[in-house]
Amino acid sequence: MNKAQLVEAIADKMGGRQQAADAVDAVLDAVVRAVVAGDRVSVTGFGSFEKVDRPARYARNPQTGERVRVKKTSVPRFRAGQGFKDLVSGTKKLPRGGEVAVKKAPKGSLTGGASATVKKAAAKKTTKVAAKKVTAKKAAVKKTTAAAKKATAKKVTAKKTTATAKTAAAKKATAKKATAKKAPAKKVTAKKAPAKKSTARKTTAKKVTARKAS
Numbered sequence: 001m002n003k004a005q006l007v008e009a010i011a012d013k014m015g016g017r018q019q020a021a022d023a024v025d026a027v028l029d030a031v032v033r034a035v036v037a038g039d040r041v042s043v044t045g046f047g048s049f050e051k052v053d054r055p056a057r058y059a060r061n062p063q064t065g066e067r068v069r070v071k072k073t074s075v076p077r078f079r080a081g082q083g084f085k086d087l088v089s090g091t092k093k094l095p096r097g098g099e100v101a102v103k104k105a106p107k108g109s110l111t112g113g114a115s116a117t118v119k120k121a122a123a124k125k126t127t128k129v130a131a132k133k134v135t136a137k138k139a140a141v142k143k144t145t146a147a148a149k150k151a152t153a154k155k156v157t158a159k160k161t162t163a164t165a166k167t168a169a170a171k172k173a174t175a176k177k178a179t180a181k182k183a184p185a186k187k188v189t190a191k192k193a194p195a196k197k198s199t200a201r202k203t204t205a206k207k208v209t210a211r212k213a214s
Contacts, residue, residue: 006024043081045081045083052074053074
């Protein structure tokens with residue numbers, strides 16, 4: 001029986017093939033993570049999974065018979081429970097229908113480390129999801145702030161442009177008024193110039209008359 005067949009075997013009890021596949025994946029994932037972390041997963045009546053360290057040793061190549069040195073390593077090991085052994089050996093008979101009469105696992109049958117590992121995995125997933133949501137919210141806030149800053153900058157620029165245009169218009173108007181006021185002053189000065197010349201002529205005439213009289 002492979003994994004697909006196992007899923008099909010429990011699909012009816014789980015309410016569907018997808019639910020059965022999810023259940024199998026969840027159980028296997030929890031067991032593998034716990035054993036990799038060095039914890040022992042024990043299911044009463046079924047068996048236990050644990051990590052075993054093997055020291056460095058010498059072994060023989062079965063094909064050539066050559067002696068080969070094997071490095072230190074770790075391997076997973078499964079030990080069948082007594083109830084499982086009894087059913088396989090024939091000491092106990094399998095029920096014709098329904099589930100196998102394996103004892104329910106009491107509280108604490110899963111080692112604390114395994115349980116903690118499963119909880120940590122769930123906590124990590126939750127933390128990642130929460131972190132993604134927070135990051136998305138921050139990104140949205142940053143975009144909104146950037147857009148607001150751009151809009152403010154455009155408004156300030158528009159105000160500055162308007163103020164500059166008003167100032168330029170005011171300067172032009174002032175320059176025109178000043179030019180208009182100065183123009184008549186030049187005309188008056190031009191008219192007064194002949195008056196000075198007539199005064200000079202009168203003074204000359206008086207001097208000539210005085211000379212003749214003497």
